[in-house]
Amino acid sequence: MNENEDIARRVELEIDRALKRNIKGLDFLIADREPVGTMPKSVIHRDGTAVLYRFEPVLDEIYRVPLVIVSPPSNRGYIFDLAPGQSFVEFMLNHGYDVYNLDWNPPRRDEAELGLCDYVDRFLPDSLAAVADVTGEEDVSLAGYCMGGTLATIHAALHPAPIRNLITLATPVDFNYMTLFQSWADKRYFDVELLVNNLGIIPADVMLGAFDLSRPANRTAGRMTLWNNMWNDDFVKSYRMFDRWAAETLPLPGTYFRELITRLMWDNALVNDTLDIADRHVDLSQITCPILNIVAQHDHIVSHEATRPLMEMTGATDRQEIVSKGGHVSLVAGPAAVRRLWPHIDDWLGVRST
Amino acid sequence: MQGMTNNAYDPIAAWQKMIQDWEGEINAWSGKLTQSEQFSAVLGQATKMIVVAQKTMSEQLEGLLQSLNLPSKTQVEAMTDRLDAIEDSIAQLRIALEKLANEETPSPTKTEPRRTRVPAGKTKTRKA
Numbered sequence: 001m002n003e004n005e006d007i008a009r010r011v012e013l014e015i016d017r018a019l020k021r022n023i024k025g026l027d028f029l030i031a032d033r034e035p036v037g038t039m040p041k042s043v044i045h046r047d048g049t050a051v052l053y054r055f056e057p058v059l060d061e062i063y064r065v066p067l068v069i070v071s072p073p074s075n076r077g078y079i080f081d082l083a084p085g086q087s088f089v090e091f092m093l094n095h096g097y098d099v100y101n102l103d104w105n106p107p108r109r110d111e112a113e114l115g116l117c118d119y120v121d122r123f124l125p126d127s128l129a130a131v132a133d134v135t136g137e138e139d140v141s142l143a144g145y146c147m148g149g150t151l152a153t154i155h156a157a158l159h160p161a162p163i164r165n166l167i168t169l170a171t172p173v174d175f176n177y178m179t180l181f182q183s184w185a186d187k188r189y190f191d192v193e194l195l196v197n198n199l200g201i202i203p204a205d206v207m208l209g210a211f212d213l214s215r216p217a218n219r220t221a222g223r224m225t226l227w228n229n230m231w232n233d234d235f236v237k238s239y240r241m242f243d244r245w246a247a248e249t250l251p252l253p254g255t256y257f258r259e260l261i262t263r264l265m266w267d268n269a270l271v272n273d274t275l276d277i278a279d280r281h282v283d284l285s286q287i288t289c290p291i292l293n294i295v296a297q298h299d300h301i302v303s304h305e306a307t308r309p310l311m312e313m314t315g316a317t318d319r320q321e322i323v324s325k326g327g328h329v330s331l332v333a334g335p336a337a338v339r340r341l342w343p344h345i346d347d348w349l350g351v352r353s354t
Numbered sequence: 355m356q357g358m359t360n361n362a363y364d365p366i367a368a369w370q371k372m373i374q375d376w377e378g379e380i381n382a383w384s385g386k387l388t389q390s391e392q393f394s395a396v397l398g399q400a401t402k403m404i405v406v407a408q409k410t411m412s413e414q415l416e417g418l419l420q421s422l423n424l425p426s427k428t429q430v431e432a433m434t435d436r437l438d439a440i441e442d443s444i445a446q447l448r449i450a451l452e453k454l455a456n457e458e459t460p461s462p463t464k465t466e467p468r469r470t471r472v473p474a475g476k477t478k479t480r481k482a
Contacts, residue, residue: 043445043449044449045449046442046445046446046449047446048442057466057467059467059471060467060468061467061468061469061470061471062467062468062469063469063471064469064470064471096471098467098469105438108434108435108438108439109431109432109435110435110439133453135469137469179389180388183388183389183390183393183394184388184394184397186391186394186395186397186398188391188394188395188398189394189395189397189398189399190394190397190398190401191398191401191402194402194405195401195405198405198406198409199405300381347473350473351473353471354471354472354473
């Protein structure tokens, strides 16, 4: 093929893409929300903001120990089941796990007083009891993403007995290294009491604002990249699902938000060993079960350093860490996780789930 | 010729690179900015002002809607809360009923998978 022919083909391809962009661009503007969370599931426990789902097992023979994934209270749990082929839940079901997800509904106004204690000492143990009822198994593998991982870690420190394995995905423990949030909620200038006392429930916009601050160009650059790839159905579908998830950030109960800022962020109470929940001391060294700590190399929200205490302060002797390429969300969704990360999780968890 | 084709100017690739570079620069600049104490001070003050302004505005709007005999935000929120609470109760009732029904007459069609799986190549080590 000579150079002129090559250029002609390239021009033809770009014209074709430009036409498709225009047509699909119109579709994009008028399209309904992209469906997410497609694996069949049922609610097995519900208590206000807390909803526990059981995903229907797909194999006749599954591992003995069930897997419970804890969502971060500020985000919808369908990120674990974004779409067929990009779903952590689907992957784990296909590899023989009995998968549950402790997810959160937007809190009602009468739930503004829910605090850390309610999450780690009520919703989590009640959910694990519901899982035990269904499975007849006393122990469980607990996984948590972002703040869901922090809640799972605090729970595991308070109630170590039934936790067979702990998997933490982008889980902050040392909040001194949550630099973005430290400057956003700077103790000298951030009036958390004013916010909580006036709002009761902290709107999602407050959290979204903090995320946008960390990467102000992402939204615009994302739109530009979308336009560029508008001809590509898979890209557009994927973009719309992530966009929907990011936009559906959940509001938070005021008391939980206050404790998150004052106890975890300002006092760094988990690392400084000063966190008490319902008059019981949260001691990370009480966690002796195997731990798989997974961090994203380019995570601008939860840095590697913020997760280090899981490898250094816990009492476990069986600890493994995986640093995966990509950003914060790439651990729990996206084609790269399917190929690279999740098979490692299966390898690690399978031998510990019998 | 092949080499020439590879080195030919690709406007799309250049555009993508420009977006990536721009995104990186803005984010890096923002990263530096957000680390400064001045930024935290401005943000703290702005948050306070937004909360106070929102509160004042919603109080005024509440009064206006009331005078127009229209449902206010507080009333709509209260209704949503009540609907959520009803939904919550129905879900809890359904779970309890299903559990009860299953205890009395276990469904013959709904079989639980065996919990005996072992990883490929491993010997079975079921917990005693």
